[in-house]
Amino acid sequence: xxxxxxxxxxxxxxxxxxxxxxHHPGETILAESLVxxxxxxxxxxxxxxxxxxxxxxxxxxxxxxxxGKSYRHHLIKNGLDQKLILKDKKLPxxxxxxxxxxxxxxxxxxxxGANGSLSVNDLKRLERYWKGVDxxxxxxxxxxxxxxxGLKMAKEQGALTLLNPSPPVQLPSHxxxxxxxxxxxxxxxxxxxxxxxxxxxxxxxMAEKFLDQGVKNVVIxxxxxxxxxxxxxxxxxMEAFRVNVVDTTAAGDAFLGALASGLIENKPIQEVxxxxxxxxxxxxxxLGAQPSLPSRRDLNMxxxxxxxxxxxxx
Ligand code: RIB
Numbered sequence: 001x002x003x004x005x006x007x008x009x010x011x012x013x014x015x016x017x018x019x020x021x022x023h024h025p026g027e028t029i030l031a032e033s034l035v036x037x038x039x040x041x042x043x044x045x046x047x048x049x050x051x052x053x054x055x056x057x058x059x060x061x062x063x064x065x066x067x068g069k070s071y072r073h074h075l076i077k078n079g080l081d082q083k084l085i086l087k088d089k090k091l092p093x094x095x096x097x098x099x100x101x102x103x104x105x106x107x108x109x110x111x112x113g114a115n116g117s118l119s120v121n122d123l124k125r126l127e128r129y130w131k132g133v134d135x136x137x138x139x140x141x142x143x144x145x146x147x148x149x150g151l152k153m154a155k156e157q158g159a160l161t162l163l164n165p166s167p168p169v170q171l172p173s174h175x176x177x178x179x180x181x182x183x184x185x186x187x188x189x190x191x192x193x194x195x196x197x198x199x200x201x202x203x204x205x206m207a208e209k210f211l212d213q214g215v216k217n218v219v220i221x222x223x224x225x226x227x228x229x230x231x232x233x234x235x236x237x238m239e240a241f242r243v244n245v246v247d248t249t250a251a252g253d254a255f256l257g258a259l260a261s262g263l264i265e266n267k268p269i270q271e272v273x274x275x276x277x278x279x280x281x282x283x284x285x286x287l288g289a290q291p292s293l294p295s296r297r298d299l300n301m302x303x304x305x306x307x308x309x310x311x312x313x314x
Contacts, residue, residue, distance in 0.1 A: 002055040003134040003264045006159070007257075008123075008150040009042015010115035010141035011060045011075070012094040013067045014249070014289050019099050022107060038074050039289030040094055040115070041139040041166060044250045048257025048279060048293045049137070050079055054264065057129055059150075061086040061122070061142075063093035063114040084129060086122055088114035094141070104245035104284060110141060110167070118142045120149045133157045135260045139164040151178040160263055164256050168192050177214030181263075183256055185221045203228050204235070219273065221255060221280070223248070229273060238273055241281035241306060247288065254283035254293050278303045 017031040046058035062068035136154030207230035258279035262272030286292035
């Protein structure tokens with residue numbers, strides 16, 4: 001039987017405002033364009049894992065509105081099981097306002113909407129879908145009690161658990177021992193550990209702090225500076241791939257989805273992280289969250305091209 005990835009998380013409709021620069025408090029600026037995309041960290045991660053060929057199940061909640069209807073349709077079209085796409089009768093579908101500069105940098109404001117009512121009871125009702133889960137992935141744009149329950153249910157199944165602590169909230173100490181891979185970016189790692197980031201030394205200290213709190217593996221993503229992995233037996237830095245950045249939205253989600261896919265294939269950790277690193281890089285080359293998530297074919301071709309490039313230079 002094919003190994004199973006279960007993603008628990010939010011779905012948002014993203015409103016992307018292309019702006020010339022980030023503006024100041026009290027200042028009004030005009031956007032050059034406004035485009036709408038399907039997004040939300042949970043959905044982005046699930047769709048990446050699916051596009052990379054995984055047997056993916058995705059638990060999420062949409063609103064009882066037009067956005068919810070078309071999002072449901074979109075998820076089903078992407079091969080996700082409609083029985084796990086829940087509906088809140090009163091709250092609107094989750095939304096995000098994304099400010100995007102010409103450098104591809106973004107600032108995001110998310111409104112939880114229906115994502116905020118994805119509850120522990122919902123998970124209990126879907127208990128049968130947890131059977132035989134191999135890799136479990138979640139983030140923090142749904143209620144924390146639901147994240148916690150999800151981690152526990154996954155551990156009861158003996159699954160490998162991945163937590164993307166975004167947006168960062170103070171994590172209670174009993175949660176971290178349930179986490180096999182914590183994957184924050186440097187800003188989130190700084191907020192979660194209270195260690196101010198000045199350079200590599202602090203990144204290592206942040207990772208050590210997570211390990212001391214019971215996490216098994218720490219992957220800190222560093223944007224254009226690559227990533228750092230640390231566990232009890234190894235640590236290494238990995239450089240980022242150089243690409244033409246259009247929009248960094250969902251790069252972290254592509255990384256998470258690919259990490260889950262790589263881990264399920266039992267590849268060595270260096271190889272898995274290279275795969276995830278490639279997915280993250282590719283996701284920055286296109287506008288919008290979900291249009292930018294790579295397929296297995298695109299990612300393999302990208303990684304191959306990089307290898308050929310390396311051989312030619314050496
Ligand atoms: O990580 C990017 C995502 O964060 C966006 O798609 C937005 O919806 C927010 O959830």
